[in-house]
Amino acid sequence: MPQSRARTENEIDRYVKQIQQSHRIPGLVLAIVRDGKLIHRANYGLANIEFSVPVTDDTVFPLFSSTKIFSVVAVHRLIEQGKLSLDSKLVNFLTDLPEAWREVKIENLLSHSSGLPDIVAYENLPEAEAQQAVYAKAILFKPGTQFDYNQTNYWLLNRIFQKILGKSLSAYIMETQFAGTHSSAFFEGNHLAVMPNFSTGYNNTSDKLTKRNWHFPQYNYGAAGLNLSMNTFLEWNKKLEEGALISAASLTKLRQPFVYEKPRNFTYGWDLIELNGVATYGFTGGMATAYRQVPQKKMTLILLANAMFIPTAQRPGLDAIVNRLLMMAETIP
Template sequence: MPHARSQTENEIDRYVKQIQQLHHIPGLTLAIVRDGKLIHRGNYGLANLEFSMPVSDDTVFPLFSSTKIFSVVAVHRLIEQGKLSLDNKLVDFLTDLPEAWREVKIEHLLSHSSGLPDIVMYENLPEAEAQQAVYAQAILFKPGAQFDYNQTNYWLLNRIFQKIIGQTLSAYIMETQFSGTQTSAFFEGNHLAVMPNFASGYNNAGDKLTKRNWHFPHYNYAAAGLSLSMNAFLDWNKKLDAGALLSASGLVKLRQPFVYAKPRNFAHGWDLIELNGVATYGFTGGMATAYRQVPQKKMTLILLANAMFIPTVQRPGLDAIVNQLLTMADELP
């Protein structure tokens, strides 16, 4: 029998539906966990407009760059096993790098302080051609100097995983983080693919919704290729909290702030956002998905949508929405 919803849960529902309407989001799902207990969960709207399919606990959403959450855990898992170090230089594993890239370290890839040109400019090319094109570009700044988000970092991490363990980073994630849940957790770069429970994606930048036709190349799946249902995401989060994916000390290392020459809040792989003076950690992807931990409050929020939360003067962006939801969640019983 469903429990009676508290006033705060109803307020969260009203806020989500308001935001959903403001941003023209067909469907989304939200879960908030505190101290291992699910304190709020809701499915809102439609996973597929054409067939009026409602969002369910099993609806699978592409995560976009929130995929990096899992890639970062995989990297720190290898660090715990002594197979990799934050201080390792790329040239310890990759011998074909341009001379200017030779001082870049693993920590620079994780903190987006590598200064490398962005391979995303060439993502429609085969990997060999994309590699040649990005290698020909100049490095932007001395590694560690500042934050500059790019997908090249995760393409290189994928290549390093293949050198160290003979697997792609995406295959390693599936093997070590999602064993047995392939129907609700999988890598797929084509967002028009027909898959069980796969949410249809929509572009909502104009007056009319259109089908989202995005594609991520397999060689950069570690940056943006994972798709999950909320059930699968919650199971994964439970394993993370239990220390089954990383030890407590490994998670602390992941959350440790990286010190840039030009200051910016970011940890060793996850974003670091202060909310009312409290540190929160996580990632957002495609302006549509978000994962945020608040260790001080033992709270985690997961939000997955099938269209983008595009910020304007009248509409808050995804980080602001997550902050508001976390603030409201403080009042949940």
């Protein structure tokens, strides 16, 4: 390894260990790809503190809302196949919608411009009860006018997939994006479930670390619930870049900025973050996982952790950490 490259990688390692310590993250993995080749990859810390289990390439991490990365690809795949369109209204597929919801389109779900009330407030209820509760709430604004992040959008996408294909959004993702990788890619919303290589999740919001006891309902697995190892995530990223999941034209459309009346940087499914004047795309989840593409630099970063990067006046948040790592990675020869 050239000396300059080794020096840069050591700087990345030092920075990662610094933020890991300051945020009290037991374990994490980081990979950076450029021109289809790994330029940095490392595992840090423990997947389980009690039994001193180290993080490895095969450790599986919950993705939280980064699950939406794969759901968005699934939607654009159906658009490619002509099974729906960005302009399709929800009422074309779902006949039980409240009157005020009937003008909402697929593009509004993907861009979080639907104005719908958030079903996350009722995620501890069975689906039928959660549906009844969220249907009773008023729509927040005219669809398309502004950004308002919510999980209802992905609950509705899941129902639309069931209507069109007779299978859930999560089942379709596993079938088309992760065939044959069920031990290192699976949907499971219970973070206390016992699964092979499953990292223990930790709450680090108080002085004492405790086990994370989060639970995402199966009916909203499109919004969260996917769990991946870094090996499998990297394989998926390679397939995406090679056009095996959706076409290059569809990926370009996915990255196209959505135009809101009240401006916000977001695309037809992924976040859009400007980094020194360069457009980057991706998603973060649970303040613990991040996926970011930089097409202009032909670079992608994946970071998975088993506790949260909680921003404070002294500590950067996850987007700022990703930005810093990408800038450091640019100096790798």
